[in-house]
Amino acid sequence: MTRIAMIGGGPKTLFALLELHDVLSPERAGTLHVDVYDPHPPGAGRVWQSGQPEVLRLNVASRIVDASSRLDDQNFGTWAACNAPQYMNDTYPPRAVVGRYLSEQFRTLSEQGNMELNHVPLVVLAVVRDVAGWQVHTAEGAEFYDEVVLATGHGLSDDPSAEEIPTAQNATPLIGEYGSLTEARIPPGGRVRLRGAALTAYDVALLLTEGRGGRWETDTTDGTGSLRYLASGREPSRIIMTSRTGLPMDPKPESIPPEIVELIRSRAQQLRRWGSDLATAAETNPHKMDELWRILLDAAADCAAMAGLRTSKLQLWRTALTGRSADMGTGDSVEGLWRRSLAVNRGAAEPTTRWVWARVWSGLYAQLVVAIDRVRWEPRQRKLFDRIARNFERMAFGPPERTVRRLVALFEAGLLVQDRSAGDADRHAEIVVDALTPSPGILLKPEGAAKSSLFAGLLEAGEISVRSGERGLLTDLDGTCINARGQRYESLTALGRPTEGPTLGHDTLNRSLHEEPRRWARRIASQLPLPAPSLSE
Structure with a gap:
């Protein structure tokens, strides 16, 4: 046997x-x-x-x-x-x-x-x-x-976090087990600082609010489906997410215009053909890798034009490199960015360059997985791909809209804020939670x-x-x-x-x-x- x-x-x-x-x-x-x-x-x-x-x-x-x-x-x-x-x-x-x-x-x-x-x-x-x-x-x-x-x-x-925080409530990543978030460990009224501001941090914010008996009420005055948070009294007084970039993950749209879906689908064959040529080449040519970005950038430019967004390939490329939309200001708040994203998703605001890239990246992702399978990257191209892929992950594979509406309500209630630095947790008597997702x-x-x-x-x-x-x-x-x-x-x-x-x-x-x-x-x-x-x- x-x-x-x-x-x-x-x-x-x-x-x-x-x-x-x-x-x-x-x-x-x-x-x-x-x-x-x-x-x-x-x-x-x-x-x-x-x-x-x-x-x-x-x-x-x-x-x-x-x-x-x-x-x-x-x-x-x-x-x-x-x-x-x-x-x-x-x-x-x-x-x-x-x-x-x-x-x-x-x-x-x-x-x-x-x-x-x-x-x-x-x-x-x-x-x-x-x-x-x-x-x-x-x-x-x-x-x-x-x-x-x-x-x-x-x-x-029992794997430790990538960079252990001695003062954190959890010694291992928060994956499927949340015993470190109990009221005994994080009492009502405490200040909580999260390392991270992505999917795991969003989970923690909801566990410490809705998970402790908080409720949501739909605001019927503005017609957008926005929510108000009704506190239970068992929440922390403040939940602080920390992020080096300050950029949130964009909400997945509940629907995508069919003409955009068809446009992106029409580019799949071009990407497959590029991947097939790459797989049969004797060695990976850096110029061949540059062609990948041209294919994706052309798709993004056509998607933007179809969506009615006046932009340029240069602006789209800057968004790919920085993760920031062309119209994004340095002082934009997270909740403001989320409100704009929700409005774009329901067709109530002009699309952004982030929205365009999200449609291209998610729409061509299955073909991309095959096209670059086991590619031996030249070091410069490897770094470039990793950088852009991280940015596109935030744009294309964020939380559902229902999660983002809840998080926006927590921001408006003053329970949730975002900071760009870890800060001095001990000086502020804050409770620290490591909310980074393991790489x-x-x-x-x-x-x-x-x-x-x-x-x-x-x-x-x-x-x-x-x-x-x-x-x-x-x-x-x-x-x-x-x-x-x-x-x-x-x-x-x-x-x-x-x-x-x-x-x-x-x-x-x-x-x-x-x-x-x-x-x-x-x-x-x-x-x-x-x-x-x-x-x-």
Whole structure:
């Protein structure tokens, strides 16, 4: 029997195992033993735990959530219709409900699938090459496996924050567990300073307000659907988000003009053709990479013209480099920027250059993932891409409008503010919370140390590799790790966020965006030995 260890039990592991189940031939059924290592419930993993507060919502449209298989053809929508009908038409349902769905799909696979599947609720400390395979070490000892898959997602549960804050309430990132935000730890009336002003910080702000009994009232006087916050009295007196840039994440629009959608779609073939030419070239030409920006800039200019925005390619390029719209002032408040974004989304204000880039980046993202897959960047181009991609992330992949309307109401109530510096928390007697989302990849920064002892040990042994200027593991097309000698290390695979860098866009529940899990499943299925015939045969 072939033994496989999956390190991490979140959606990436679930999707890979569902793919494996569906390609496993009947004669090989029962020849496979899989252990999933994760201290959290498998399927949901750390991020999607079903016990987390329902205040926390999905940040992508629920229609992309699909853990169906030959065992159970229900995607999230069809599952919700039967099991959580109050959310069946909710574009952004609670994460806890999505976690229930993912956990149930894992349980179905475990109970009815064609492999022996077990959950091991332990943190993996090390993976060590053995003569016959791999040793997986936990606090309770070591087990031996033929194959290991590294799918650690946002990190192991004991991974520290990138830059630890000794005075912070939480020593590890806020992912799926929020015990450091209780009223005992953060009493009503206290001043809270958050390191960060992005998705995790938005979560914390809602947990400390709506999560403590606060309510929302719709303002019917202006016709915009704006909200007023009605305090419960259990909130902090002030929640201070900190950001070096001062720029918020823009709200996702609830709808996009169909002519804009069609325009962006018409550029997909050009981007695919560019990616195909790049993949077949003998080496990566820096001038070829410049062509990528020309394609995207032309698309943005045409999108702006169609949307009625008078701008220039120079202004659009400045927005890409700085993250700031051409009409944005240095003193613009976060709540003011959000109100403008909400107005643009509903067609009540002229689009901005940030809005235009958000439509281009999100609309062409799937093609971009394929086009730049495992590109060996020239250092200057790598830095440029990372800089622009960070800016576009804020524009294209921000929170839903409902979240932003709530945050604007908190600003107006005086409960939420944003600062550009961390400040002197001790002098102000503030309670500090680290609300930064861990970066993807396995290194804290390019050329830096590994985030965990697990990856540090594999790097030191030369079993895995990270290219210069990147944070993520280099893998082959089926997820097989490339070792320090540049060779496929058969039987060691990495999927999802640990590989971000050479590959793009793993921080998603979109199962169809990457081919590695499907290709891994096919490789495993093709290599499994047929069971030995019984004596009666």
